Amino acid sequence: MSIMIITQGKDISPWVKALQETRPDLNVQVYPDIRDDSDITFALSWNHPLGAFQGFPNLKCIASMGAGVDHILKDPDLPETAVVTRVVDENLTRDMATFTLAAALNYMRGLTEYKALQHRHAWERREYKRVGEVTIGVMGLGVLGAHVAKVFSRAGFRVNGWARSARLLDGVTVYTGQNELNTFLAQANILICLLPLTKETAGILNKATFARLPKGAYLINVARGEHLVEEDLLEAIETGHLAGASLDVFREEPLPAAHPFWRHPNIDVTPHIASVTHPASVVGQILENYDRLRKEESLLHVVSRQRGY
């Protein structure tokens, strides 16, 4: 039994190092340099070449190197019997809260605007938004969204959340399903997307959604680029209905040099860094699952292939 690391466009050396430091006798192989395909039972994966898993007849677990699994589940040739797992990690969860809080406060206090004014040596004082005047709407109340919602609530914001199923969250009013989506949107001065990318959620940040938000609302998308209909965002900002957006994820990553988001004064672009998995922090749960697989025990953080998250 061996672990295979399979990715495209990712520096895997910190992963190999973390795995080997934690367990020196572990047999780690890196795709496509695999000695014996039939020996691979466990794949640690990020953005693998589609169809590649078909070549491993004894593959039983495909573990995402991050929280999202859309990059795995989009493969039409995923082996039927392989279990898909993901990362759930306190550091990842905390980092998402600090990023979204920073993005919201940056917008409310106009810090990006002041940087532009500084370049022009312009001493101009602007109106700003206070915590008590802003309602936060968090789409997706899973591991990340629920924590983000709680952190904003503790910081004094009015916070609403939207998910598929009902739950009690301290300091957060929870809305569920399509029936309550419009009521949720109508209150959100800052909309934070933390949904998984599934058939139901693809393109959810669109014209109709933006039209339901209060005038002057601000979007923070830290989930996936495919949630956003890019031209609808540009139009909503153009017409003045939305104030702007902080975007960390994109349909095409890296964002192409000619993309209009780069030079838009009301859009802040970051290179998918809202919350980055640190191999040393998660290697324990990966190895725990590897051991459980060998002992034929149930695995941690298994996702539903049918639900898509």
Ligand code: NDP
């Ligand atoms: P979870 O799977 O824990 O939570 C998903 C949440 O979305 C759940 O609350 C679920 O509702 C809700 N949801 C799913 N489908 C729908 C739907 N159709 N309608 C309404 N609600 C829905 O995910 P995480 O919180 O761990 O992560 C969220 C996403 O964040 C990841 O999938 C990934 O894409 C992104 N991410 C981005 C990073 C970055 O650096 N930019 C870093 C890490 C993750 P319910 O609870 O009712 O099932």
Ligand code: OXD
């Ligand atoms: C993740 C991500 O899903 O970094 O972990 O996007």
